[in-house]
Amino acid sequence: MKVVKYSGDTVDFNSNKLLKSLLKAGANPEQGQQIISTISAQLFDGMATKQIYKMAFALLKKNSNAHAARYNLREAIRMLGPAGFYFEKYIARLFESEGYLTKTNLVLQGKCVTHEIDVLIQKDSEMGMVECKFHVGREVASDVKVPMYILSRFNDLKTKSHPFFDSKSPLTSCWIVTNNRFTTDAITFANCSGLQLLSWNYPENNSLKSKTDQNKLYPITCLTTLSLAEKEHLLQKDLLLVKDILTHSSVLNTIGLSPNRIQNVLKEARELCST
Secondary structure, eight states, X not given: OEEEOTTSOEEEOOHHHHHHHHHHHXXXXXXXXXXXXXXXXXXXXXXXXXXXXXXXXXXHHHHOHHHHHHHTHHHHHHTTOSSSHHHHHHHHHHHHHTTOEEEEEEEEEXXXXXXXXXXXXXXXXXXXEEEEEOOSSTTOEEOTHHHHHHHHHHHHXXXXXXXXXXXXXXXXXXXXXXXSEXXXXXXXXXXXXXXXXXXXXXXXXXXXXHHHHHHTOOBGGGOTTSOHHHHHHHHHTTOOBHHHHHHSGGGGGGGTOOHHHHHHHHHHHHHHHHO
């Protein structure tokens, strides 16, 4: 059976790949097989993978809101757009979870010109710049021109010392982070040039997805028990992560949720952050 990907490419339906993603979301093997069977019974040649994803999400949600929320992670990160401002704050939180100090939205003076920096990080002897490449479209990839351009900016900035984090130090590292993926040439060039890359699926065992799961850094947009408008209200209140509402649950009263809905939201949040 052929299915159509987001990019328009036609590929064979891979039930094992779908099952693997369901298990990673938290479904047990029996639940996963039941979902596969239900979807397979409705599958037709030329079906869009987007439609299969929606079916899987809905079936997962019947078993567990938290499982559906985790399955929805990539889409939830995309919902931190469209401008990417919240994505930059999310990436700062990711580095903070790994022991870095961070600052966002800075202007640094280079040897030749000034540069806007999305995130500045510092840990031990490392002070680095992090450039965030946010894409709304799922199939958009960052090609080799991206690391080539950012390398030129890094080279201009690393010649100067910058007064942040209670010290004045030069930049020693440069990271490029995207919510999608890098092309092969972009990865090859970055590795050759000493740039650090982080994308949805790269590096293989330390990717954006892996780091999010390992550190329980699920964005608020994951939650299935909140509407889009409610999620936006929480983002505006600087509650970016699901774990934030567990420590600031009183804020849910301020966005008009009933006591029953608050309990449902907190239940999903606890399950998502504990499994």
